[in-house]
Amino acid sequence: EVQLVESGGGLVKPGGSLRLSCAASGLTFSSYSMNWVRQAPGKGLEWVSSISSSSSYIYYADSVKGRFTISRDNAKNSLYLQMNSLRAEDTAVYYCARQVNWGRFDPWGQGTLVTVSS
Amino acid sequence: QSALTQPASVSGSPGQSITISCTGTSSDVGGYNYVSWYQQHPGKAPKLMIYEVSNRPSGVSNRFSGSKSGNTASLTISGLQAEDEADYYCSSYTTGSTNVVFGGGTKLTVL
Secondary structure, eight states, X not given: OOEEEEEOOEEEOTTOOEEEEEEEESSOGGGSEEEEEEEOTTSOEEEXXXXXXXXXXXXXXXXXXXXXXXXXXXXXXXXXXXXXXXXXXXXXXXXXXXXXXXXXXXXXXXXXXXXXXX | OOOBBOOSEEEEOTTOOEEEEEEOOTTTTTTOSOEEEEEEOTTSOOEEEEXXXXXXXXXXXXXXXXXXXXXXXXXXXXXXXXXXXXXXXXXXXXXXXXXXXXBOOEEEEEO
């Protein structure tokens, strides 16, 4: 069974930094593109970033470009999201998801909550 | 990149069928057969229900079906059951720098 487990969320002050991790198991991690998708409280899903299997292709939503950095370590079956210059509007549950094909995310992790507040 | 347009809410009685629309442009929904649908129950992670417009992953009930016409994709749920009450999101591949766009979500209420 494919499992994705996020960690690293928490409370951080505006302007602060946080690094999220996503540990993958039950799949050949190095074969798949991976994504981060977030959901602000009571709001819809917002795609954040994606990274190809070999890290050759990386994409970001305009809302996080220049502040967030996605990376992966295929040897450790892990995905990361380094978040800098955090703002209140970055408050959300952050999900990692395997990308099976364009726009096909399956499965998703359980999510980790990031709260940006003073 | 603008989000895809979905109705905020739909409702139906048990046993009935409902359809949720997802409208985009020729740069996303209309241009590619990479439309997916996700179901999300409160406090839970999204679950893939339909991919590539009309394909169901293994384990998803055949009461769920997808289609597309022009720039609008649709998710139909037949034989509504109480457990179908959830939020539903569409997504599509899109040209440009982001390559993925989601709809705003639709809350399905089973009356």
